[in-house]
Amino acid sequence: MVDSIVKSGMKQLRERLRKLQDVDGRVRELNERKTAIDRNVHHVRERLAHLKEELNSRALDQKNLEVKLKEKELDLGGKEKGVEQLTIQLNTDKSNREYATLKHELAVLRADASLLEDEILQMMEDSDERQKSHKTLIAEIESQEQELAAAERSAEEESARVGSQVQALLEQRGNLCGEIDSEPLELYQRLLKNKDGQAVVAARNFSCTGCYMTLTQNSINYLMGDSALVRCHSCGRILYLEEAHQSLKRVIHFWVYHSKDNIF
Numbered sequence: 001m002v003d004s005i006v007k008s009g010m011k012q013l014r015e016r017l018r019k020l021q022d023v024d025g026r027v028r029e030l031n032e033r034k035t036a037i038d039r040n041v042h043h044v045r046e047r048l049a050h051l052k053e054e055l056n057s058r059a060l061d062q063k064n065l066e067v068k069l070k071e072k073e074l075d076l077g078g079k080e081k082g083v084e085q086l087t088i089q090l091n092t093d094k095s096n097r098e099y100a101t102l103k104h105e106l107a108v109l110r111a112d113a114s115l116l117e118d119e120i121l122q123m124m125e126d127s128d129e130r131q132k133s134h135k136t137l138i139a140e141i142e143s144q145e146q147e148l149a150a151a152e153r154s155a156e157e158e159s160a161r162v163g164s165q166v167q168a169l170l171e172q173r174g175n176l177c178g179e180i181d182s183e184p185l186e187l188y189q190r191l192l193k194n195k196d197g198q199a200v201v202a203a204r205n206f207s208c209t210g211c212y213m214t215l216t217q218n219s220i221n222y223l224m225g226d227s228a229l230v231r232c233h234s235c236g237r238i239l240y241l242e243e244a245h246q247s248l249k250r251v252i253h254f255w256v257y258h259s260k261d262n263i264f
C-alpha cells in the first residue's frame, strides 16, 4: 500500500513523523506515570478509610460492652444484697421447712451471683483486650496518616514535574504538527489511535516490525527509492528503513553506479 505525497522531502517527513511518535510515546508514558501515582495515593486513602471505619466499629463495640458490664454489675449488686438479706433472715427463728426453703433460695442466689461474677470478670478481660487492640489500631492509623501525607506530598511534587514535562512535550508536538502536511498527519493520528501507539515502524529484514509480515517487492522498491510514504500492505503502518538498511542502500547505489561505469 503506497500513498504518494506531493510535497518533497519524504525522508524529512518520515523523520518528523517518527519524532512525533516519540513525543506521543513519552506523553503517554508520563500520563501513565501520573495515573500510577494517583492510584497509589488513592490506595493509601482507601486503606486509611477502612482502618477508620474499623476503629469506629470497635469503639461502638467497646461502648456496648461497657454498657452491658454496668448492667451486669448492677445485677450483681442486687444479688449480693439479696444474699445479705437472705443470710439475715436465715439467722432469725424459723420453722425447719422455712429454714430449708430459705437455705435453698440462698444457695441458688449465691450460685447466680458467682456465675455473674465470672461473666463480669470475663467481660472485663475482653474489655482490656479490646482497649489494647484499639490502641494498636490507633497507632496504625497514625502511621497510615503519615504515609498518606508523605504520599500526597510526593505525588504533588511528581505531578507538577510530570505536568511541566508533558507541557514541554505538547509544545514540541504542536511545532512538529505544524511542520507536517495535513494528509500524512491525519493518517498518522488515525494509525496511532488504532495501532496502539505504533503508527510508524521500521522495515527490517524485508518485514514490517509492526505486524511481522513480509513486505511486497513494490513496497521495498518504494522504500529504497525514498519517493513516497510507504505503508505496510498488511497492517497499514507507515514504514521507514532502519539505519543498517540505509547503509545497505548506499552500498547498493554505489555498486550499481560503478558497475554501470565498468560495464558501459
Ligand SMILES: [Zn+2]
Binding pocket: 208, 209, 210, 211, 212, 213, 232, 233, 234, 235, 236, 237
Ligand atoms: Zn505491518
